[in-house]
Amino acid sequence: MSYSKILLVVIDGISDRPVNGKTPLSSAKTPVLDSFAEEGVCGIMDPISPGVRAGSDTGHFALLGYPPEKYYPGRGPIEAAGVGIDLKPGDIAFRANFATVEDREGSFFDKVVVDRRAGRFSNTDELADSINEGIDLDVEFIFKRGSGHRGALVLRNNLSDRISGTDPKVEGKPPSRSHPLSDNPSSEDVRTAEIVNTFSEKAHQILKNHPLNLERAMSGELPANAILLRGPGKMPHVEDFKSKFGLSLSIISGTALIKGVGRILGGDVLQVEGATGGKDTDLEAKVKRAMESVKSHDFILLHIKAPDEYGHDGDFDGKKKFIEKVDRALKPLSDLDDCYIAITADHSTPVTVKDHSGDPVPVVIRGEGVRRDDVKAFGEFTCYRGGLCRIRGLDLVPILLDLAGVAKKYGA
Amino acid sequence: MSYSKILLVVIDGISDRPVNGKTPLSSAKTPVLDSFAEEGVCGIMDPISPGVRAGSDTGHFALLGYPPEKYYPGRGPIEAAGVGIDLKPGDIAFRANFATVEDREGSFFDKVVVDRRAGRFSNTDELADSINEGIDLDVEFIFKRGSGHRGALVLRNNLSDRISGTDPKVEGKPPSRSHPLSDNPSSEDVRTAEIVNTFSEKAHQILKNHPLNLERAMSGELPANAILLRGPGKMPHVEDFKSKFGLSLSIISGTALIKGVGRILGGDVLQVEGATGGKDTDLEAKVKRAMESVKSHDFILLHIKAPDEYGHDGDFDGKKKFIEKVDRALKPLSDLDDCYIAITADHSTPVTVKDHSGDPVPVVIRGEGVRRDDVKAFGEFTCYRGGLCRIRGLDLVPILLDLAGVAKKYGA
Structure with missing residues (x-):
């Protein structure tokens, strides 16, 4: 029935503020992301807390269940x-x-x-x-x-x-x-x-x-x-992911910063040929590696960087097209049915701001037993109506652990 | 594109619990408030936290970004x-x-x-x-x-x-x-x-x-x-609003309590002839003064007291009519388009309770780049469906600072 594998897909900076009522994500054709929204439970998420502009580093600490105000050591470490x-x-x-x-x-x-x-x-x-x-x-x-x-x-x-x-x-x-x-x-x-x-x-x-x-x-x-x-x-004392949550962690990312976060948390940073952390990255290879890693690890972080770069560049069309490319690349995950899949972002990077903003990010969780809602599209103007309502980055790991049946009961 | 001015309109105790399915706000004709709801992003807000009955003083501390449990000095100061x-x-x-x-x-x-x-x-x-x-x-x-x-x-x-x-x-x-x-x-x-x-x-x-x-x-x-x-x-040590958030604060209120909160936070309390803090206040003069203050200050608090008084009196019709009066008085704000405008309350004051209650208050934020939602009316039975979902009073200032482009990034 249940299964204890979790795949977290972080699409860096995917969400935006609207331009004439539209965003790159809302105007992109994303049949795969939308099918996840339809099959899963949706919401919006403040990576740190409402209005706080998360970095990719602090955002990932929070999304991986580590309060950044306690664990974030700054850029050097x-x-x-x-x-x-x-x-x-x-x-x-x-x-x-x-x-x-x-x-x-x-x-x-x-x-x-x-x-x-x-x-x-x-x-x-x-x-x-x-x-x-x-x-x-x-x-x-x-x-x-x-x-x-x-x-x-x-x-x-x-x-x-x-x-x-x-x-x-x-x-x-x-x-x-x-x-x-x-x-x-x-x-x-x-x-x-x-x-x-x-x-x-x-x-x-x-x-x-x-x-x-x-x-x-x-x-x-x-x-x-x-x-x-x-x-x-x-460098602070950091309890590794496996000790803290009981699950082995793997990281698939082309970005040194995220690999660094992953190593600090004691994760296995997997090498993927062609994963550059840039616009030229080999998305298919990363998705393939993530699916393989489900066999060897319990909690897999798949990080995709480039939407954030298009946001920093202020490139609406480029971001929209790259999101469509990501969507196609994620297609194989549709059939991955023995694993909880969460798809979200570490922060918004609106093309109008050309930097990270404190706007919430969309989030969807698909898997056995989630309370499906009526949301049928993944985006800034749809997910907020979903069954997760508005959560915080630090809530994500506990929710996933609970779904996967590996959370401890608090009390009797 | 963006602009860094913020006007926060607090309509004291505007929201209620229903009587036969209706509240003073839901039954009042409020075309101006509704147009803000339509053009903005809506939600409900717990001034302190769910179920906590805020005072006007503690509520304002929270709405202005100061955790009352740290800063609230009691009534004397x-x-x-x-x-x-x-x-x-x-x-x-x-x-x-x-x-x-x-x-x-x-x-x-x-x-x-x-x-x-x-x-x-x-x-x-x-x-x-x-x-x-x-x-x-x-x-x-x-x-x-x-x-x-x-x-x-x-x-x-x-x-x-x-x-x-x-x-x-x-x-x-x-x-x-x-x-x-x-x-x-x-x-x-x-x-x-x-x-x-x-x-x-x-x-x-x-x-x-x-x-x-x-x-x-x-x-x-x-x-x-x-x-x-x-x-x-x-009196505790209180970092003034300008030092804490980088924005100059002005307060337009006829109420000694709110003027006191404003002075404690280092704000400029503006004098408005005819602003009594009561049912006979000159609403038009206060709105005019608030709009002038947008030129001289960065963050303007416009506080309107009387709906709370009608709530304490248990006067459903009086409250409804005064809300309609407030709505007409706010009309000039419709054209104020170089300023983020947030409209909310510091707490609910249901006519059935004749005192403050812990029910959440409606909130709307209008301005460049907000993620407009489908909410078309400002009230207890509409705003909860909006894109802000449910936030807390302390979230409001960070959200507004982020929209206005004056929030610092946390991390890289």
Whole structure:
């Protein structure tokens, strides 16, 4: 009768505010999403709470049952987890960029940043190795490259996240010296800022003399001779998904940020060839992988990023067409009948706002025993009439666990 | 496209429980309110939470984004702010009445209260001056008259609000001595009660010999020879609306209580000639002032009191007719199209209950980008079908800030 598998499909930023009464979702042809709405129970959902503009990171924490105000560690730790660093509670993590500063003698902090992304140089494996091998700090550290010019730095051993980064955020200025954020800094704050500055100086000295950069300079390319750090955060203690909810978690996403959230929660981040996290992603491959994962995992998160990007671009037609593409790609899920399927978003990204908004997102849950309602289409102007009424992101996992028969009774 | 002005119209106690299936609101002709419902997104709202009977004060705290359980200081401080006293955190404030006690020798606390309102004597300016000039206490105090026989007392310098007032609440008994409420009173509790009793005794000695009162006694009128204190509360630290939400706040209300709430939140309380806070108020003047205020302020609260009074009176037809009057007065808002407009109530005041009830109130939000729904009438039996579903009072400001594009993103 019942079954304990759950597939959560998060279509990033799918919902909008209307333009002349229509949205990309409401005007798209979405027979598959609509059939889910017809067969399931619908509602609207505030990822955090009404009016609050969720990030994709805080939104996913909430949708996966983790109150972000308790667990959200900031961007640094999520990015670090996203590139595959195994974080421990108390670790301080930064987002990092390979960048280009002026090529002359002197201290790193006196040189103007020429390009914050080192000409988007991406072949940074050797450079990352040279940093890990060549730098000696008073504390343990891990540097890891990410995609493109990106990377992450983790500092271990009881340091502080109440310090600034070194990224000046604009070009034409020298890097910022890390400093404590508090007017009354603790000794850990002061020590951490010093370590960050030492790391940055040493990284520059190693990178500017690295053969790869000398070569790039010779051929007129921007050398990746600096590391800029931003978004420091401290990794909290996070009970993993399996311990917290009793279900094994897998994540299918092309987006480093969501992979990072998944790793922080102890999930298995599955690799899918062609999953880019962009408009060119291989949706069919991701859906196929998600369906396979139902055999090996209990709770599967399938994250589809691009509708959010079209929202940020303000591209109504592009978003509408991509939603139709998503709809076609989800077709195989129609026959997946031994699994609860929830389809929703982590936040709205209206093309009129070109950023995340606090508008609620539509949500549908299909599976054995749900109380079907009269809603027959998935969208902003239909789901609110459904049987779920208006729920919050944090409600979703408990509702799914209960349907799947794996929730504990509270009381007798 | 978007705009950042917000007008919140609170029609005090507008909603009801049905009598033979009808309410004053549902049976009133309200073409203007209905056009807002048609053009906007509707819902029902629990000012505090479901079933909780909000006061107008706690309801307004919530509707303005301040959790009352954290910020509500009790009636004393609100009344004191309402009469124009500039409260500091830690101040202890009381509501005060000019009253009449027996005219004979002896202690204030031995004399029977003849009239708790001193025959509703209202020309109390000189009496208040004599209290402020004639009384010397160990602590700083401010006494200020309000409208009619009312006033407020504020005690400064680290005192306690865990003490009783002096108002016996009935006539024919002597005033109550202030005493600590705790079984294990602190030294501040004891000291505060003593100061309150000393103030009351000294005020009586000054007032009973005041020329104005001797004159009144001569002509057979009740002398205002006593001050009765009730509703003590301590002023908490309250971040002002502008600091908290980034928007300047104005308040248009004829009601001292709502003016007090507005002042406590750091809003500009605008004077409107003819705004009485009663059934005879000049609604057109208030609406005009609100529309002017959209030019000078970011967030405008327009409060209309009388429907609540008809509710307390149990007057179905009077309430219905006044709601129709409000509807006509709101007509000019129809053309105010560069401003988000929310229309709701701070609580229900059913004519069948003759007091506030915990029933939800209808709410509509109109403005660029709201997700219009199918609701075409503003009322108890229509709005619950709308796109907002059921929200809480504390959700309202975040939703409006998000629509107006002034909400911060939480996460990335």
